[in-house]
Amino acid sequence: MSDLARVLEQAIKEQVALFVAESREALVEVAAGKPVRAVLLEPMLQRVTLVLAKRIVTHLAEQLDGGKVRNGHACQCGGSLLYKVTRPRAWGSMVGELAFSRAYFRCGKCKATQYPLDVVWGLRALEAPTKRREYLTPAAGWRLAVLNAVLSYGQGCKQLQQLTGLRVSAMLAWRNVQRVGRRSGRSPALPYPPPGPAI
Ligand SMILES: [Zn+2]
Numbered sequence: 001m002s003d004l005a006r007v008l009e010q011a012i013k014e015q016v017a018l019f020v021a022e023s024r025e026a027l028v029e030v031a032a033g034k035p036v037r038a039v040l041l042e043p044m045l046q047r048v049t050l051v052l053a054k055r056i057v058t059h060l061a062e063q064l065d066g067g068k069v070r071n072g073h074a075c076q077c078g079g080s081l082l083y084k085v086t087r088p089r090a091w092g093s094m095v096g097e098l099a100f101s102r103a104y105f106r107c108g109k110c111k112a113t114q115y116p117l118d119v120v121w122g123l124r125a126l127e128a129p130t131k132r133r134e135y136l137t138p139a140a141g142w143r144l145a146v147l148n149a150v151l152s153y154g155q156g157c158k159q160l161q162q163l164t165g166l167r168v169s170a171m172l173a174w175r176n177v178q179r180v181g182r183r184s185g186r187s188p189a190l191p192y193p194p195p196g197p198a199i
Contacts, residue, residue: 004059009079011051019044048094050165061100067117068103079109085174087115091123092166093137104130140164148173 022039028037061067068088073081084106090099102117113131118124123137136144140160147156153170161167168176 004055007055007059008052012048015044015048015051043112046165047171051095052084053095054098057098058100061102061117066101066116067115067120068172069116071091073105073114073116075107076114077107077110077112079107081105081107081112090163091137092135092136092140092168094139094143096165098137109143134179135172136166140166141176141180144168145172145177148177 007177019039021125026039061081068083068086071083075081082105084104086101086103088099088101092099100117101156102115105111105116113125113129114126115130119126124130124134134141144156144160147159153173157168157170157173
């Protein structure tokens, strides 16, 4: 069995064993006429999904050497983007926070920079500056913007947390709406968030 399969099996076993033990305990209590204590199925499945997604993505990035298939890439200026370093970072995605290492390239001629793996995985546009820090993946950013179209910034963040386990601030949510609005060509119709603590 591969290392990945072993790690995934272990992660599933841990969650399943805990869930079975808690469910059995609750069933025994019900059988004894005690009040029902809910052991919720969906949060457990969500936890397993998040753990698996995290492990799988780390493994995929390792398999692809962080996106470094060559030491040099063709640059649009006619020069070459050269491999410099491999850097880790975290993304807030629809399946929780994902962290992996990606190869970083830079052109000596025009100073353009690139993380090819981010581009190929659809996390960042080819032309987007690599210095721009965006925590949410495009999919998670869009989902949060949709939530914020119908809910307050704070409530939208809470909903996103329930869906994905991600904790984001109302300020990040506001910036996200501006960004999604720019990308989709529509001006954001949402007001600036009221002042308040980060969620
Ligand atoms: Zn260049």
